[in-house]
Amino acid sequence: MNILEKLINILKPDKACSSCPQAKFGACQKLAASLEGIKKIAVVGSPNVGKSMTFNCLTGAYANVSNYPGTTVEVFRGKTILNGEEFEIIDTPGMYSLMPISEEERVARNILLNEKPIIVLHVVDAKNLERMLPFTLQLIEAGLPVILVLNIMDEAERLGIKINIEAMQHELKVPVVATVSARGEGIDILKGKMEEYVRTKICG
Amino acid sequence: MSEQKYADDVLGSSFKKIELMLQADYGISKHSIGSLLLQGDDEIISLVKLKDPENFSKIMEAVNFAKSSYNDPLSYIIAIQNQGKANYIIERAMEYGPSKGISYREKISKVMIDPLTGIPIMLLVLYYGIYKFVGDFGAGVLVNFIENGIFIKYINPLVIKIFIKIIPWEVLRSLFTGEYGIITLGVRYAVALIFPIVTTFFIAFAVIEDSGYLPRLALLIDRLFKKIGLSGRAVIPMVLGLGCDTMATMVTRTLPTKRERLIATILLALAVPCSAQLGVILSLLEGNPKGLWVWVGVITLVFVFVGFVSSKILPGEGPSFYMEVPPLRLPKLSNVFLKTWTRVKWYFIEILPVFILVSVFIWIGQLTGIFNFLTMLLTYPIRWIGLPDKTAVAFLFGFFRRDYGAGGLYDIKKAGLFTGNQLVVACITLTLFLPCVAQFLMNIKERGWRAAVGISVFVLFFSFSVGYLVNLAFNTFGINL
Amino acid sequence: MKLNERAEEILETLWVNNEKSPGEWMDLGLAKDNPEIDELLKLGYIKLINNRLSLSDKGMIEGRKIIRRHRLAERLFTDVLDIKEKLVHPVSCQFEHLLQEGIEDDICVLLGHPKTCPHGKSIPPGECCRKSQKDIKKIISVLSEMDVNQKGKVAYIYTKDNPTLQKVMAMGVLPGMAINLVQKYPSYVFQVGQSQFAVDKEIASVIYVRITK
Numbered sequence: 025m026n027i028l029e030k031l032i033n034i035l036k037p038d039k040a041c042s043s044c045p046q047a048k049f050g051a052c053q054k055l056a057a058s059l060e061g062i063k064k065i066a067v068v069g070s071p072n073v074g075k076s077m078t079f080n081c082l083t084g085a086y087a088n089v090s091n092y093p094g095t096t097v098e099v100f101r102g103k104t105i106l107n108g109e110e111f112e113i114i115d116t117p118g119m120y121s122l123m124p125i126s127e128e129e130r131v132a133r134n135i136l137l138n139e140k141p142i143i144v145l146h147v148v149d150a151k152n153l154e155r156m157l158p159f160t161l162q163l164i165e166a167g168l169p170v171i172l173v174l175n176i177m178d179e180a181e182r183l184g185i186k187i188n189i190e191a192m193q194h195e196l197k198v199p200v201v202a203t204v205s206a207r208g209e210g211i212d213i214l215k216g217k218m219e220e221y222v223r224t225k226i227c228g
Numbered sequence: 229m230s231e232q233k234y235a236d237d238v239l240g241s242s243f244k245k246i247e248l249m250l251q252a253d254y255g256i257s258k259h260s261i262g263s264l265l266l267q268g269d270d271e272i273i274s275l276v277k278l279k280d281p282e283n284f285s286k287i288m289e290a291v292n293f294a295k296s297s298y299n300d301p302l303s304y305i306i307a308i309q310n311q312g313k314a315n316y317i318i319e320r321a322m323e324y325g326p327s328k329g330i331s332y333r334e335k336i337s338k339v340m341i342d343p344l345t346g347i348p349i350m351l352l353v354l355y356y357g358i359y360k361f362v363g364d365f366g367a368g369v370l371v372n373f374i375e376n377g378i379f380i381k382y383i384n385p386l387v388i389k390i391f392i393k394i395i396p397w398e399v400l401r402s403l404f405t406g407e408y409g410i411i412t413l414g415v416r417y418a419v420a421l422i423f424p425i426v427t428t429f430f431i432a433f434a435v436i437e438d439s440g441y442l443p444r445l446a447l448l449i450d451r452l453f454k455k456i457g458l459s460g461r462a463v464i465p466m467v468l469g470l471g472c473d474t475m476a477t478m479v480t481r482t483l484p485t486k487r488e489r490l491i492a493t494i495l496l497a498l499a500v501p502c503s504a505q506l507g508v509i510l511s512l513l514e515g516n517p518k519g520l521w522v523w524v525g526v527i528t529l530v531f532v533f534v535g536f537v538s539s540k541i542l543p544g545e546g547p548s549f550y551m552e553v554p555p556l557r558l559p560k561l562s563n564v565f566l567k568t569w570t571r572v573k574w575y576f577i578e579i580l581p582v583f584i585l586v587s588v589f590i591w592i593g594q595l596t597g598i599f600n601f602l603t604m605l606l607t608y609p610i611r612w613i614g615l616p617d618k619t620a621v622a623f624l625f626g627f628f629r630r631d632y633g634a635g636g637l638y639d640i641k642k643a644g645l646f647t648g649n650q651l652v653v654a655c656i657t658l659t660l661f662l663p664c665v666a667q668f669l670m671n672i673k674e675r676g677w678r679a680a681v682g683i684s685v686f687v688l689f690f691s692f693s694v695g696y697l698v699n700l701a702f703n704t705f706g707i708n709l
Numbered sequence: 710m711k712l713n714e715r716a717e718e719i720l721e722t723l724w725v726n727n728e729k730s731p732g733e734w735m736d737l738g739l740a741k742d743n744p745e746i747d748e749l750l751k752l753g754y755i756k757l758i759n760n761r762l763s764l765s766d767k768g769m770i771e772g773r774k775i776i777r778r779h780r781l782a783e784r785l786f787t788d789v790l791d792i793k794e795k796l797v798h799p800v801s802c803q804f805e806h807l808l809q810e811g812i813e814d815d816i817c818v819l820l821g822h823p824k825t826c827p828h829g830k831s832i833p834p835g836e837c838c839r840k841s842q843k844d845i846k847k848i849i850s851v852l853s854e855m856d857v858n859q860k861g862k863v864a865y866i867y868t869k870d871n872p873t874l875q876k877v878m879a880m881g882v883l884p885g886m887a888i889n890l891v892q893k894y895p896s897y898v899f900q901v902g903q904s905q906f907a908v909d910k911e912i913a914s915v916i917y918v919r920i921t922k
């Protein structure tokens with residue numbers, strides 16, 4: 025994603041909300057209301073795994089990205105086009121499991137409970153898959169439409185970690201995608217899988 | 229073994245029993261709701277009570293039976309089972325090869341978290357990041373250039389010339405170009421003073437955020453923060469507060485207990501200056517290093533004292549600290565740029581209307597005499613803390629925004645109306661002074677009406693009392709700064 | 710062949726004396742006509758020259774075992790059964806004779822291989838103690854007491870406080886995970902898998918680790 029495009033996106037008046045860090049003062053509520061009825065895609069996962077970065081890649085909006093857990097404390101909404109149709113993408117605060125410990129984790133869980141997302145992107149840090157996979161299993165067990173996003177693949181590769189995507193898909197029975205969202209790598213594949221998923225889930 | 233088998237059966241059959249009794253739609257599978265019930269999730273328990281009232285007592289019976297069959301909490305047992313399943317998949321799909329190593333990052337990280345080297349690094353970050361870059365460069369060089377080089381030289385004369393032409397009425401004209409005019413004061417403050425300071429701060433802060441330094445700072449400082457009822461985790465909202473207290477108040481959500489959130493909100497409202505204020509104060513006290521140290525000392529003392537006292541007064545357990553420490557990463561230029569841009573833009577959208585509104589209020593106030601009346605009222609507490617009457621105007625501004633108030637001091641100092649002591653007292657009092665309007669609204673939103681109003685009243689009295697005490701100390705000990 | 714109580718006491722006395730002043734022969738004195746002396750002589754536990762007694766090598770070994778039992782019994786009474794200090798010695802004297810060989814090692818393990826009795830005298834180490842020295846690296850330690858750079862696997866989490874447990878589990882710290890202590894002060898920093906966490910002492914003291922290195 026090039027910076028110019030992002031800037032243009034931010035400057036567009038109807039995107040005002042996605043770029044203001046305070047999602048509740050007026051404009052955002054309006055946008056949220058106008059998005060009612062639109063199909064939703066939730067981005068969830070542990071803190072600091074690149075959820076907001078992935079969200080930015082998918083929407084072209086800018087949600088805050090920083091290198092510490094707990095950057096995002098409120099849900100953040102943007103839009104993307106899949107198969108020519110507009111979808112709302114929701115970036116959520118990081119959560120470690122379906123059992124919330126802090127306030128912002130509760131906010132994130134409520135998205136899953138209340139907003140009926142048609143896709144749940146579970147973003148994980150690929151080098152810490154062992155620690156994060158139990159949450160994927162929880163989400164699948166919850167009957168949510170999960171796509172597993174193995175992000176930060178660059179660091180995992182540097183550590184010599186190899187992940188067999190096919191085997192993962194076979195075991196989990198959900199789509200799995202490897203990405204390096206910091207460099208925008210794998211995002212087109214992710215989009216492809218999302219489109220495929222939407223096609224089979226909704227039309228098929 | 230047989231006991232274990234029995235226990236597994238209890239958990240499995242409890243799951244089945246509970247799933248059968250759950251009738252309503254919960255958005256996620258009944259198995260998951262059952263799992264959360266078994267793990268003792270209060271929110272889900274009340275949800276089930278609401279949505280499945282008939283079966284609720286039977287469901288809880290099954291939950292309690294399952295709980296009583298195990299020594300360990302069910303959440304622990306379920307987590308271990310889940311991890312087992314995950315490990316099974318990992319074994320089949322993941323391989324560890326030789327790593328290329330990231331040892332130099334590890335080494336830097338170790339140096340940062342070892343107190344012997346970490347504390348000097350922290351001081352260096354503060355010195356270069358805040359004092360040099362924001363204070364000297366942003367609040368000094370840039371402000372000077374925009375204020376003197378652009379506004380005073382070109383914009384003000386030009387604007388005044390234009391307005392004389394288009395608005396013949398002196399009274400109306402002063403709304404735009406008078407002493408407190410929208411352009412000569414409001415826009416000038418926003419563009420010449422606040423903009424460069426806030427921008428440089430946000431740049432410095434974005435670099436610090438993206439490097440992964442903050443969690444390392446948090447673990448260094450945890451023990452100290454425990455003394456004021458907070459944990460190391462609170463370092464992030466506190467440091468963010470140096471950028472803007474309003475944003476930071478929202479970030480207090482990441483603190484796990486109500487008590488910590490309240491203490492953090494109080495400290496943010498009272499003793500953490502936001503970037504604009506900080507920058508203006510750094511430039512006000514430039515060339516008065518002793519005064520700067522007194523200011524730093526008093527604010528730190530207030531921070532520690534109020535934190536300590538509230539941690540003693542407020543009920544509830546002490547905080548516990550746990551935090552993930554992400555790898556150090558090289559900040560990406562594009563991210564630093566975008567983040568600074570969004571924040572500065574947000575800050576501007578927030579302050580500009582207020583600044584303009586203030587000019588309008590003052591204009592109306594002057595026409596009706598209310599302005600003079602209010603400044604006159606304020607001169608009493610102002611005299612009480614030993615400041616010249618003119619400072620009342622700055623404090624009146626401060627009611628709208630603290631950074632605006634600091635801007636007021638800037639003009640008074642420029643006019644040479646302050647002695648060294650008075651300047652320091654004014655800086656201290658205005659730093660502690662009322663939270664700005666936006667922060668007050670955020671306090672209401674996050675902490676509720678009563679807490680927000682309570683905090684503001686406390687802060688108002690406390691700030692003047694500290695100002696009074698500092699002034700008293702100066703006079704008693706014959707200190708001249 | 711089991712010695713009777715009285716004979717064991719004689720060996721015990723001689724061993725203690727030898728511990729105090731090695732090589733010294735003890736005056737036979739009043740024990741002269743004691744049948745146990747003859748018995749011990751016959752079995753080769755003691756040597757008698759000029760009315761003075763000393764332990765043979767065989768007697769040394771047996772005496773050492775008796776003392777070990779005695780002092781372990783003392784430890785058991787004070788540490789576990791909480792018997793008043795004054796009563797400890799007489800009670801243990803009776804008890805040591807009841808302890809069968811082999812059981813004392815179990816008690817020693819139970820008490821964590823104590824080095825001294827409650828009176829500060831050293832307890833002769835048994836087979837179990839030597840083994841535990843070798844195995845010391847394998848034992849379980851709480852995270853807060855590990856050395857920096859020690860590695861291990863999480864053995865279990867032990868806490869009565871549910872919120873603390875939730876936090877530990879949130880970090881993904883569960884039995885079987887590889888864990889390694891990076892730093893102890895000012896906060897505990899440890900690595901699990903590929904990520905590092907910082908925690909305070911309270912949390913570090915609920916994670917138990919089976920040390921591997």
Ligand SMILES: Nc1nc2c(ncn2[C@@H]2O[C@H](COP(=O)(O)OP(=O)(O)OP(=O)(O)O)[C@@H](O)[C@H]2O)c(=O)[nH]1
Pocket residue numbers: 070071072073074075076077078088089090091092093094095096097116117118119175176177178179203204205206207438557
């Ligand atoms: N090396 C690398 N770093 C990444 C990648 N994706 C994200 N990051 C970095 O990971 C950090 C966290 O990114 P965020 O997008 O803020 O993570 P998040 O999941 O939204 O975090 P929270 O909002 O705190 O839950 C940032 O420093 C990113 O630059 C990636 O693919 N590779």
Ligand SMILES: [Mg+2]
Pocket residue numbers: 075076077088089095096116117118
């Ligand atoms: Mg985020």
Ligand SMILES: [Zn+2]
Pocket residue numbers: 471472473474475502664666667
């Ligand atoms: Zn502010």
Ligand SMILES: [Zn+2]
Pocket residue numbers: 780783826827828829830
């Ligand atoms: Zn003894």
Ligand SMILES: [Zn+2]
Pocket residue numbers: 814817818822823834835836837838839
């Ligand atoms: Zn032993």
